[in-house]
Amino acid sequence: MSNSNKFSLINPAKAPFFYGYVVLFIGSIGVLASIPGQTVGVSVFTDPVKDALGLSRNQFSNAYMIGTLLSAFFVAKAGVLFDAYGARYVAFFASFFLGVSLLLLSVSVEISEGLQSILSLNSFMVPFVVMTILFFFIRFCGQGVLTMASRNMIMIWFDKNRGKVNSISSITVSLGFSSSPIFINKLIDDHGWEMSWQILAVCLFIFSFLVIQLYRNRPEDFNLKPDGVHKKRRSIKTEKAESNFSLEQAKKTRAFWMFGLALAFNSFFITGFTFHVVSIFASQDYSKSQAIAVFLPISVIAITVSTLCNILSDYISHKIYLYIMLASGVLASLGLLFLSQTFGVYMLMAGLGIFGGLFAVVNAVTWPRFFGRKHLGAITGKVMSFLVIGSAVAPSLFSYCFTSLGSYRYISYVTLAFLLFLLIGSYKVKNPQ
Structure with missing residues (x-):
């Protein structure tokens, strides 16, 4: 001590x-x-x-x-x-x-x-x-x-x-x-x-x-x-309930990769969108003030979803959260694809808000819940490297789509294909505990 x-x-x-x-x-x-x-x-x-x-x-x-x-x-x-x-x-x-x-x-x-x-x-x-x-x-x-x-x-x-x-x-x-x-x-x-x-x-x-x-x-x-x-009040059964996975053991589970890649996608999409938000909306004839204004409803949705899902996370399976995250990613991608339409703006805001709210839950609660606390640093450190890479390459890829292909909407085809892969791969995900 x-x-x-x-x-x-x-x-x-x-x-x-x-x-x-x-x-x-x-x-x-x-x-x-x-x-x-x-x-x-x-x-x-x-x-x-x-x-x-x-x-x-x-x-x-x-x-x-x-x-x-x-x-x-x-x-x-x-x-x-x-x-x-x-x-x-x-x-x-x-x-x-x-x-x-x-x-x-x-x-x-x-x-x-x-x-x-x-x-x-x-x-x-x-x-x-x-x-x-x-x-x-x-x-x-x-x-x-x-x-x-x-x-x-x-x-x-x-x-x-x-x-x-x-x-x-x-x-x-x-x-x-x-x-x-x-x-x-x-x-x-x-x-x-x-x-x-x-x-x-x-x-x-x-x-x-x-x-x-x-x-x-x-x-x-x-x-x-x-x-x-x-310590004296904790039952023996509870003491033995948690299994502690090493990083190598965690990497052998489907849950580690599907949750990790879903979080990396969140980091990629939100960073790319935030970095180019004014240009993205300007390409569809929206003003700068209109572009910046989307962050308020996105934040409200994210905080609401995060609060509710954090409380419920103590009682329900996190696999449900993974599916909702991926579905919201699809919603955001389709929103960017159809941003020229009013419904596309609402789809984009809703998708980003839900995804951002669940990100705060999954990135904090899921890892100790699935893999224990003993090697939490090594496991979350590896996942953090996924997030950092996603946030690093996003601005350049978004920019490339706009400067070379003439529109940000083309990045949606890439993100939708990646999300389809994650949806298929997540079918057999289960809590390693």
Whole structure:
């Protein structure tokens, strides 16, 4: 216990209430702290930063894609570190180095100009490489490691009430993510993009201190049990109920691949849509304000679905959720295909809302429910690499369909074919437990 509580003034074993509720609060804040490394947090900086560096939109987007793809290969390894050292240290280093990366991004122009002077090379490749490396760090630390560690920690502290507490966390995270572009845009307007990244970095340094003080790896480290049940009160039957799968064992199950690929598809479609949302709607003669307005109903649907399905997840089979996710993906794809029609807009919003709401449930609750808690980091780390790859390639593929084929609608044929494959493959999915 002393090692689990090292460097902290707070002992969960002496808390007057179940410490898991503190974990729920600080872990949800941890997911929100990853926003500077998420697409929603980076996209607001795109125009001012690329102009300052002298990069075109394609060059800036490609640097983002390459940095994100590189981070995908290391996220799975971070999951192994999570299993070995726990959420506390992994989240601390992730938040601290995300802050360091933001400080470096704030002086990326000076770094690029300094390297160009040293190398006597006046080429776009210098700022391109600088941004690729820095994008790798913020995507790895933010979207990958900090998100995974924070979400997994919450799931480890709860079992029977896992769905209910995840509904609370999901609402907090959804509201935070949906409002973050407005907050960051205001920050940039008031202080400039350089100072904005520096302010966010200071916030992350403060949060990294809170991680050491409040994050805790497992309730068992303090003679506690998930959901607050004391060790002596947990029956022998319940103790033996959970089987813990290693990553290699999980990869041999159909459930791992079907759920993992369904989540990756969600990451792909939503990232591609969000990245090009104004252009997608402009191609069908919609205004920018009309394009941005779709996010409000999508968020309302997502929060409603997430809350309801998180609560029900403690009682019903998650295979039902997999089918609903795939059906909503079909709905969103058809909506994009028929976006020129009014009903297509509604189909797109409904599909994205349902898919996004279920994503929050499945990506948090399903993995410990199906494969146990012991190797949760390795398993979710591998799944996170699927998500990162999907989010990396989506903007370029969506852009290719538009620039080469003249319409975004053609991406729907690809997504519908992939969803058909997943629907067929999911027929025999079952809970490995």
